[in-house]
Amino acid sequence: MPFQSIEGQERVKRILQNSLRTDKVSHAYIFTGPDGTGRRAMARAFAQALYCKVLPDDACGECLDCRKIEHGNHPDLYWLEPDGASIKIEQIRELQKQFAYRAGASGLKMYILEQADKMTPQAANSLLKFLEEPAARVVAILITENGHALLPTIRSRSQWIPFLPLNRSRMTEKLLEEGFPPALVQTAVRLSAGTGGARELMQGNGFAEIRSQVIQLSKESLTRLPAALLALQQQLAKGELSDRLTLFLDMLILWLKDMVQLRLGNREGLVFSDQAEWMAQHALRYTLEHWMSGLEQAVEAQKRLRFHANAQLVLEQLFMRLKGG
Numbered sequence: 001m002p003f004q005s006i007e008g009q010e011r012v013k014r015i016l017q018n019s020l021r022t023d024k025v026s027h028a029y030i031f032t033g034p035d036g037t038g039r040r041a042m043a044r045a046f047a048q049a050l051y052c053k054v055l056p057d058d059a060c061g062e063c064l065d066c067r068k069i070e071h072g073n074h075p076d077l078y079w080l081e082p083d084g085a086s087i088k089i090e091q092i093r094e095l096q097k098q099f100a101y102r103a104g105a106s107g108l109k110m111y112i113l114e115q116a117d118k119m120t121p122q123a124a125n126s127l128l129k130f131l132e133e134p135a136a137r138v139v140a141i142l143i144t145e146n147g148h149a150l151l152p153t154i155r156s157r158s159q160w161i162p163f164l165p166l167n168r169s170r171m172t173e174k175l176l177e178e179g180f181p182p183a184l185v186q187t188a189v190r191l192s193a194g195t196g197g198a199r200e201l202m203q204g205n206g207f208a209e210i211r212s213q214v215i216q217l218s219k220e221s222l223t224r225l226p227a228a229l230l231a232l233q234q235q236l237a238k239g240e241l242s243d244r245l246t247l248f249l250d251m252l253i254l255w256l257k258d259m260v261q262l263r264l265g266n267r268e269g270l271v272f273s274d275q276a277e278w279m280a281q282h283a284l285r286y287t288l289e290h291w292m293s294g295l296e297q298a299v300e301a302q303k304r305l306r307f308h309a310n311a312q313l314v315l316e317q318l319f320m321r322l323k324g325g
């Protein structure tokens, strides 16, 4: 697909298209930035533009090369991702073996490493040797959320391409146009750095349900704490929450941020604007300090769960503190 079909990242498009126009394509690029900012789509578009038979600096989307890349079966393009938890040295060796064969008509071979920061030290050293002896026409793209986690020697041999989070109001506009429900869009754009990520979240497993659970449990914890704790216990026991605890806490943190805003009298830009009336009333029943400290405790709970603390205990404590008094 053409560069223009990717949302935002105008600077990245300019750099890549300029390198195509001036015939100064690097041997290696590091696409670094948060999930959902279009790094994969950009890598694909760049690969297409490099192989495209029709356009010199973009993907036509129609020629055989463009289509093969779109369908993931181009013989000279390799996508590599972690095998389990890491990218292993065997995978890099296999890649090198493949690169020993001649490329097709264009003479160009290309590989894209996803989650490149997950390379084992051995794999990274092996890749480094590969980067140090670039064959005439090899292009590598290392995709990562954290380019600084790569070896300095790999960084110094690659062109650094940062991907920035997208503008939130543009993301919102786009997703509403696509027909996603406003309440979900408002939540998803806060939890993702790009339209792609937000879309994935909303289409993912139980996003709307988790949002309802956050609303139900946080409301109940303020009015009927014992009932809230019981509901929490049941939902955890049934496994409805257990595998989505991170998302649950992420949303609860947004809910508390809304409470802070409402306590300050701000109604602009609320995530849970569909609940604004109820929330505004209850926000005023506590001090600003109460909500601020609730927010801190929710962030703390998120950390504890990351280290596998007992979910029920952590959440019960949190809801009891929110009720306070």
Ligand SMILES: [Zn+2]
Residues within 6 Å of the ligand: 048, 051, 052, 053, 054, 055, 059, 060, 061, 062, 063, 064, 065, 066
């Ligand atoms: Zn093409």
